[in-house]
Amino acid sequence: MNNSIVNASVSMHALQQKLDMLANNIANVNTTGYKRREMSFQDVLTAVKQQPEEFELPGRRTPMGITEAWGSRTSSVQINFEQGSLKNTEQPLDIALEGNAMIELFEVQRGPDGEPLLGEDGQPLLDRFFTRGGSLKLVQTEPGSENAYLATQDGHLIRNVNFEGELAPVIIPLNHRVVIDTNGNISVYNDQVDDELPTVMGTLPLHQVKRPELLDNAGNNLFRIADSAIDNAEVMEAIDLNDPRTAATRDIQVRQGFIEQSNVNMTEQMTELIAVQRAYQLNARALTSADRLSEMANSLRG
């Protein structure tokens, strides 16, 4: 009795967790750049109840002992990085990545007092995040300045290694037209002055995901490398699409004027929802049945 009741309730709890995850996926079916979560089940640790030697009778097939199992549980949540479809918005600051790549972003680590934490070389410590793109915006460097930084919607500046070899934000002069080519090079055109050549202001810092299982979700469609990863270079590999060998072997393109939509497939999610619901129902029936057995045992006498 107790085994059945514990078994069924553990399994229902696992199904509930899966249901929560499916609901989260469905809620994010229209979120730009959302990557769906996946979860599978495993059976819980099994105990082998010993049987005495005399129990062994001819015709027995399995080794001595009866296995007693305790239901099913969920295994870890995995993020599925399948490419989402691209939507044409024609906004010059919308970018989408096609292929296995992410843009690297940095955020200054701040102490509890809000001041930036400094490393050994006196430079601020930076947290690395990765994103699949989205709508970018221009943030003025200082009020009244003619230049702006290129940043994500939540304010992370796009930094890359500039011509002097330093990690610095990409500067865009205001009133210039921004063009980002398929290799991620950011150029600005001054349409007001004729014959002025476009200037390359920088390149999007692209990284290829090598070990997707070691990326954690950091909220706001950002990802970060899990603490359990030993070598960060193994998880995300920096790539330069301007190198012809890289561009030939890896199928990655930067698309300006597009945004990547959520990769949630409603049909799949609904099918799994139905399967989870039916499994929940069956487990509840097993629980009710076990409860009935308990009732019978309790009413054995009077």
Next chain:
Amino acid sequence: MLRGLYTAASGLTANQRRHDTLTNNIANMNTPGFKQVTPVARSFPEMLIALTQGEDAKSIGRINTGVFIEESLPLFTQGDLIETANSGDLAIVSNIRVAEEVDGELVEIPFDESGKGVNQDGDIVYQPQAFFTLQNEAGEERYTRIGKFMVNGEGELVTLNGDRLIGRDEQPISFEGASIAGLPPEVEQPNVISLDQVRVGADGSMYDAGTGLPIVDAAGNPIALRIAQVDNPNRLIREGSGNYRLDNPEDNPPEQVPNLAQISIEQGFIERSNVDATQSMIDLMAAQRAYEANQRMVQYYDRSLEKAVNEIGRL
């Protein structure tokens, strides 16, 4: 005491255990790679009953005094495949055929749906099953049918529990320092091989997705999965989390499947649980009713004893 009281009580325990096993089957309906377990009941050994009649006890027959669940028998039928399109999901499709020599000719032993067959000598034999070979944290060999794999922080190919997968060279598979063999010089060799780039062939060997060239490990050996063939799958003990173990493996250590044409590894698919939900629900109801019947028997014996205690010999 009335002998039948204990018989009925044994019936209660046996049906209880049957109910527990069936509940576990139902609970694992959606667990990939799970193999259904059937509880096998057996009656207690027979006793000879004799009339108590002085010196010449006359035998009047045999009686069993109860039932118990003898074993939980796994059913290794092939589960259906579901497509997930993840590179780390592998499924084994296994239909290993066994042939024996009869009069100089090779004759195949036919197996029934539960994997049982009879050979020419009249012995019962079981269909061998194929499993992925794992090494757990203690370094012991384990087997599983769950094909969900990922690469951990150290570059090793592991299950979702962290058990390492064993390759054909009997060593854990590691992508640390692995490379693609035979790449032309103008093509860039990747620094790190990711699972998306790996194609697993039907025999378990690994190739690069783009070029089809074999992937070799840091030592230069081609990476391939070891698929163990367990000749008698009934001897496997289930440990939970999808792992099976063999006690006394020295008797018949599982080897790499000799005829790789009889199994197939499908990448991007997962083998579903082989639990038949309808049958399990029906058996659950049957177990519950059998429990009820036994409960009634106990109640009747109780009433008979009550009569014996309270009413017989009342003055």
